[in-house]
Amino acid sequence: MASILTVPSRRLDRQRLQDAAFRGTTQLFALGVLVLLGGIVMALAVGAVPAFRRFGWAFLTSDAWNPVTEQFGGLPAIYGTLVTSLIAMLIGIPLAFGIAVFLTELCPPALRRPIGTLIELLAAIPSIIYGIWGLFVLAPVLQLTVQPMLIDILGDLPVIGALFSGPPLGLGVLTAGIILGFMVLPFIAAVVRDVFSTVPAMLRESAYGIGATTAEVVRHIVLPYTRAGVIGGIMLGLGRALGETMAVTFVIGNAHRIKASLLAPGTTISATLANEFTEAVGTLYTSSLIALGFILFVITFIVLAAAKLMLLRLEQEAAK
Amino acid sequence: MQARSGLTFWLGALAALGLAAATAAGAGATEISGAGATFPYPIYAKWAEAYKAKTDVSMNYQSIGSGGGIKQINANTVDFGASDMPLEPDVLEQSKLTQWPMIMGGVVPVVNLQGVAPGELRLDGVTLAQIYLGKIAKWDDPAIKTLNPDAKLPSTAIAPIYRSDGSGTTFIYTNYLSKVSPEWKEKVGNSTSVEWPTGIGGKGNEGVAALSARTAGAIGYVEYAYALQNKLTYVKLINKEGATVTPDSKSFQAAAANADWQKAPGFYLLLTDQPGKESWPITGASFILMHTTQEKPDTAKAVLSFFAWSYQNGAAMAEALDYVPMPDNVVKLVEASWSDKIKDAGGNSVWQPH
Amino acid sequence: MQAADLYARRRTVNGIYLALSMAATATGLAILFLILWTLLRNGIPALGSDLFTETTPPPGSRGGIANAIYGSIVMTAVATLVGTPVGVLTATYLAEFGAGSRIAPVIRFVNDILLSAPSIIIGLFVYELMVLRMGHFSAWAGSVALAIIVVPVVVRTSEDMLRLVPASLREAATALGTPQWKVIVMVIYRAAIQGMLTGVMLAVARIGGETAPLLFTALNNQFWSTNMNGPMANLPFVIFQFAMSPYADWQVLAWGGAMLITIAILLLNILARLLANWSNRSP
Numbered sequence: 017m018a019s020i021l022t023v024p025s026r027r028l029d030r031q032r033l034q035d036a037a038f039r040g041t042t043q044l045f046a047l048g049v050l051v052l053l054g055g056i057v058m059a060l061a062v063g064a065v066p067a068f069r070r071f072g073w074a075f076l077t078s079d080a081w082n083p084v085t086e087q088f089g090g091l092p093a094i095y096g097t098l099v100t101s102l103i104a105m106l107i108g109i110p111l112a113f114g115i116a117v118f119l120t121e122l123c124p125p126a127l128r129r130p131i132g133t134l135i136e137l138l139a140a141i142p143s144i145i146y147g148i149w150g151l152f153v154l155a156p157v158l159q160l161t162v163q164p165m166l167i168d169i170l171g172d173l174p175v176i177g178a179l180f181s182g183p184p185l186g187l188g189v190l191t192a193g194i195i196l197g198f199m200v201l202p203f204i205a206a207v208v209r210d211v212f213s214t215v216p217a218m219l220r221e222s223a224y225g226i227g228a229t230t231a232e233v234v235r236h237i238v239l240p241y242t243r244a245g246v247i248g249g250i251m252l253g254l255g256r257a258l259g260e261t262m263a264v265t266f267v268i269g270n271a272h273r274i275k276a277s278l279l280a281p282g283t284t285i286s287a288t289l290a291n292e293f294t295e296a297v298g299t300l301y302t303s304s305l306i307a308l309g310f311i312l313f314v315i316t317f318i319v320l321a322a323a324k325l326m327l328l329r330l331e332q333e334a335a336k
Numbered sequence: 337m338q339a340r341s342g343l344t345f346w347l348g349a350l351a352a353l354g355l356a357a358a359t360a361a362g363a364g365a366t367e368i369s370g371a372g373a374t375f376p377y378p379i380y381a382k383w384a385e386a387y388k389a390k391t392d393v394s395m396n397y398q399s400i401g402s403g404g405g406i407k408q409i410n411a412n413t414v415d416f417g418a419s420d421m422p423l424e425p426d427v428l429e430q431s432k433l434t435q436w437p438m439i440m441g442g443v444v445p446v447v448n449l450q451g452v453a454p455g456e457l458r459l460d461g462v463t464l465a466q467i468y469l470g471k472i473a474k475w476d477d478p479a480i481k482t483l484n485p486d487a488k489l490p491s492t493a494i495a496p497i498y499r500s501d502g503s504g505t506t507f508i509y510t511n512y513l514s515k516v517s518p519e520w521k522e523k524v525g526n527s528t529s530v531e532w533p534t535g536i537g538g539k540g541n542e543g544v545a546a547l548s549a550r551t552a553g554a555i556g557y558v559e560y561a562y563a564l565q566n567k568l569t570y571v572k573l574i575n576k577e578g579a580t581v582t583p584d585s586k587s588f589q590a591a592a593a594n595a596d597w598q599k600a601p602g603f604y605l606l607l608t609d610q611p612g613k614e615s616w617p618i619t620g621a622s623f624i625l626m627h628t629t630q631e632k633p634d635t636a637k638a639v640l641s642f643f644a645w646s647y648q649n650g651a652a653m654a655e656a657l658d659y660v661p662m663p664d665n666v667v668k669l670v671e672a673s674w675s676d677k678i679k680d681a682g683g684n685s686v687w688q689p690h
Numbered sequence: 691m692q693a694a695d696l697y698a699r700r701r702t703v704n705g706i707y708l709a710l711s712m713a714a715t716a717t718g719l720a721i722l723f724l725i726l727w728t729l730l731r732n733g734i735p736a737l738g739s740d741l742f743t744e745t746t747p748p749p750g751s752r753g754g755i756a757n758a759i760y761g762s763i764v765m766t767a768v769a770t771l772v773g774t775p776v777g778v779l780t781a782t783y784l785a786e787f788g789a790g791s792r793i794a795p796v797i798r799f800v801n802d803i804l805l806s807a808p809s810i811i812i813g814l815f816v817y818e819l820m821v822l823r824m825g826h827f828s829a830w831a832g833s834v835a836l837a838i839i840v841v842p843v844v845v846r847t848s849e850d851m852l853r854l855v856p857a858s859l860r861e862a863a864t865a866l867g868t869p870q871w872k873v874i875v876m877v878i879y880r881a882a883i884q885g886m887l888t889g890v891m892l893a894v895a896r897i898g899g900e901t902a903p904l905l906f907t908a909l910n911n912q913f914w915s916t917n918m919n920g921p922m923a924n925l926p927f928v929i930f931q932f933a934m935s936p937y938a939d940w941q942v943l944a945w946g947g948a949m950l951i952t953i954a955i956l957l958l959n960i961l962a963r964l965l966a967n968w969s970n971r972s973p
Contacts, residue, residue: 031869038871042783045776046797049845052838053800056807056815063818083502083529114714122708131715133963138722140959142899144926145948148933149725152732159552183493185551187536198721205718229704252806259808261902262930270500270537281536286810286902291539293814293906295403295502297410297528309814313807320806324799367913367920369826381748381912394913396921413826538934545936565749566936 060313063306066299075307081272083297088304090311092272096189096282097312100264101257103193103278104200108253111197112204120212120238121230132209139202147266150195151187155267158194159186163279178276187269190278195263200253207249211242211330245330251323255316261286285312368639371398372405372418373504374541375559376439376622380418382653383646395642399540403502403528409433409625415639417625420504421528425602432628434677436603436670437621438643440660441559442588443508444618446545446568448554449475451488453569455582458483460574461516461609461617467555468496468513469520470534475553483574490553497547497556500537502528508620509557512608516617557618560588561657575617576609585658587616595621597666603673621662626678633680640674640687647671729949736946745914746928749937755947757914757923762951764916765829765908765924766898769836774890776837777844778879784845785852786874798849805842810902812838817906829922832908839900840893847889851882884965891962895955901926925951 067075067088078089119132163184170180215238223233239246269281270291285308296302370380377399384395400408402419409417410431423435445464447457463479466472472479476489499506507528514521524530536551538544541562548556549566560583563570572580581587591610597603607619624643630636647670651661662670674687740754747753780797788794813835820831855878863873879886909921910928925947932944 035870038874039783039787042779042787045779046783046788046794048776049780049797049804049841050793050800052841053804055819056811059815059818060811063814080531082531084525084527084531111714111717114711115718117707117711118715122711131719133960134722135715135718137956137959138718140895140955141722141725142901142926142951142955144899144901144929145725145729145952148929148944148948149728151933153724153728156550183495183553185495185536187547187551201718201721229700231704231707232700234707255806259806259810261808261810262926266934270539271535272531273534286808289810289814290902290905291500291537292502292529293817294909295401295407295529297403297407297502306814309811313811316806316808317803320803321799324802367915367917369921371909378749384912385748385751388913394915396911396913396915398910398912398921411822411825413821540934542931542935542937546934549936562936568936 057313060306060310064303064310066303067307070300071304075304076311079272079274083301086298086300088300090285090304090308092274093283093285093288093308094311095274096192096268097258097284097286097315099189099278099282100193100196100268100284101254103190104196104257105250105254107194107197108199108201108204108257109250111201112208112249112253115201115205116208116212117230117234119209121234135202135205137202138198139206142262143199143260144262146195146199146263150191150263150267154195155186155191158191159184163190167279179278182275182277182279184279185269185281187267187281188279189268189282192264192268192282192284193278195267196257196260199260199263200257203256204249204253207252208242208246211245211249212238214245214330215241242330244326244333248323248326248330251319251326255320255323258319259286259312259316261290265290285309366393366638367396368393368416368635368642369396369398369414370405370416370418370624370639371400371408371414372625373402373420373622374399375402375420375441375443375505375508375620376418376659377541378559378561378565379439379650379654379657379659382657383642383650386649386653387642387645390645393638393642399542401499401501401528401540402504402507405625406502409627412627415626415635418622419528419625420620420622421507422602422604422606422621422623423625424604428602433625434602434628434673435623435625436673437597437605437662437666438624438646439654439662440588440592440607440619440621441561441658442583442591442616442619443505443512443557444560444563444583445555445557445571445573446548446563447556447571448548448550448552448569449490449492450552451490454567455570455572456484457487457569458572458574458580461512465513465517465520467494468498468532468535469523470496492553495551495554496532496535497544497551497554498532498535498537499529499540499544501539503540504528504620504622505541505557505559506530508606508608509618511606511620512618515609560584561659564658573617575613575615576611577613577615579613581614581616583616583658585655585660587614588619588658588660590614591616591619592621592660597669603670619660628677628679630678630680630686633686636678636680636686640678644671726952729945729952732942732945733949736942736949741943741946746912746923746932746943747939748912749935749940752939753943755923755925755928755943757911758925758928758947759950760914760916761829761908761911761922762898762925764918765833765836765904765922766894768829768833768918769840769897770890770894772833773837773840773893774844777841777893778848778886780841781845781848781852782874784849786870786878801842801845804838805846808902809835809839809900810905813903813906816903821907826919827907827909827921829908829918829920832904832922832924833918835903835907836897836900839897839903843893843896844886844889847892848882848886851885851889852878854885855881884968888962888966891958891965895958895962898955898958899926899951901930 075090079091080087080089166180171177223237264284265287268287271281293305296305380397402421405417405419408414474491476491510526514526538547541558544556545558545562545566548554572582575581590612591607594610609617647667654661675685678686744754745757784794816831816835863877904924911921911923929944929947932940
């Protein structure tokens, strides 16, 4: 006599099949993510081949951008991308740190959640809004007040002067860097605040217990403990700044030139793509644009991979 | 939990049904699409609006620049392309395209100087070239002062504004500069997209107009309708005969009067630096590009019907914006070229003249 | 004496740092309010029934942004409907089946790269893949580009949520003899649904404001169009085009659209946050 607890083997087989099918489906989609990234890299690489074959490594060092003679070089775009991101970091990191310190050490607990939410809302604002705000509000203010001031005060100094020379246009590398700084600020602040709060209370309180001031606790206890995570957060912000398109396109001035002055117009890789891609005529021009996209992808990939590794290391250390 | 997931399911199903219905419904109305030059955009948009009111055909025109128009028609992503730079006859042959002039207008330098009224400032081609080359950097430069002894010129820095996208307006402008300044021709050249020695780039005629209006000390070049519509400070130019001309439909027409369209193969004709005391030196025509073999003859017919209607009924709207409509004899030549050049897969003409 | 000096100096330094951190927070909040205020000040004049019922006009005529609003809603909806299942299934693999596998960490890594990849690159990719092949711009291409942005967000949040489901729930279901796929679909999904929904809402908020991927895929359409197989108007592109133009009436519409997008996205974010808090509170 069969026990009531025995499941008919046909039913079991069917269930096993269903399980395998489900697992296979999820595996398929998961692999699809890999295929997607691979596809993007391949599509970019293939599209960039004509440009690289024609110009070789010179594409990275040439500052020509002449659709008439079909001479293209990526240097102005790469330079602009790096410089605007650098300015963004110089502005965003101190502000983000200040906010993180305020929220974790100073802020009364009742206000912590609302202020934290407000800062995170900064991250939710679409980048195109930053762009038009920069164009309509920030650029005129810079052109009429801040930039003339910078030129007057700093323009004649020996080394720094070169950074602040030229007519005040309102648009340019500096303006783009400032807008980018405001954009990445909430991202870095969110990550830094999160890693700051992973510091065990006991560590911090022992420091306070021996009489350390808040600033000293942050500098000597919190920061060293969260070093990997903080650097990871910074690099996440950097990755974001490098790839940002719309906020920059509005205010950078669209000039394929490298000038020492921060007040000069310039361009970034993504702004160049946004402006010129739908209109590039000729295989070499289009291929040069895709090559720029490929370079941007490589740069952001390296930065993001490094950030991810840093954050992974922090997670492992915290788990210990 | 059960109720919520059930609700989610029904919402999702409704959304999917709605989408399907929308797609099906959308497939019915006639839509023709074109992309390209920003130069004629104000008048094309006006024509499209009027045409839709009359025939319910939607002419969707995206002003992405002449370079974009050429690229998109070559890629066959639009029904027609628009470009202020005419393609040379051998390029037309190679790309299996035909082109014709649709409308004419003038490219006008505009400035942003406090205390200078529209039409007050006077420049010539060589000075313009020097400004855009970066050789003349301030508004109170002696070269500008000589041409304008009475004007109050501040010592502000000049901010040249150019087109950052591939532009037929740039083509017309640099064509003029190349004709009057050998230095410009050698250093920069003539094309839809050049390597500008100095200045800021704006996207489209719109972008240049917006930047010029916003940046103190700016000088830009725009199609005249943009200067009019946005009340920009335009500049008078000294033409080939040495006469000072104001930009308006009269001076554009004077330049266009010299055009001999019949003798131009593929309608390739440039109207810059034309002779005549009243001629505006930077005049140009804007062209339409279509494939010579049409896979969808009905769409082609709809496109040509729109342009035929615009030729016939659009003159008043064009003149209100200071464009110059094509003269009747040219319209006849163009429509003859449609029957001649634009054919369907079977070799039959798409357009029947009437 | 020295100790007192040292103490005084430490206190001053501390005071400076804390003042700076307060100033930084004030700056951050000030930027937020400045942007919101600019949006409201310039966008409210655009409000009116026209904004929602009329289509984008040529310069100099009256109109609204109805076609752009419609296009954005449709493309966002399609992208979410396509991207969410893909993301959830991938997250299921990573959370449920990926434990011992060597490829799961790689997929997670790649997913995070995709999460922060420049969206213009994704637009380029879809242009090469779809627009060129199909021979025309289309709302389908635009939706695909947006879906590619949705997937990593959903994968990230869903995986976290699925992992949070207590093992006891899993084990109880399996002990009843439920096949694994039913455990996942009927028990674990249901337990994690609020968190996953939050993730979807965050993804929607993210793509709602994306412009770059649509620049080369859906392009734009000045007329009302419901045809997914052709260019379709969308809010970000219209804002881009109208804001950069010199026409005052276009600029007003641009600000109106910008205000609408920002309010919608901020509301979605706040809602997602409330939903997450609410689900965390219930035992």
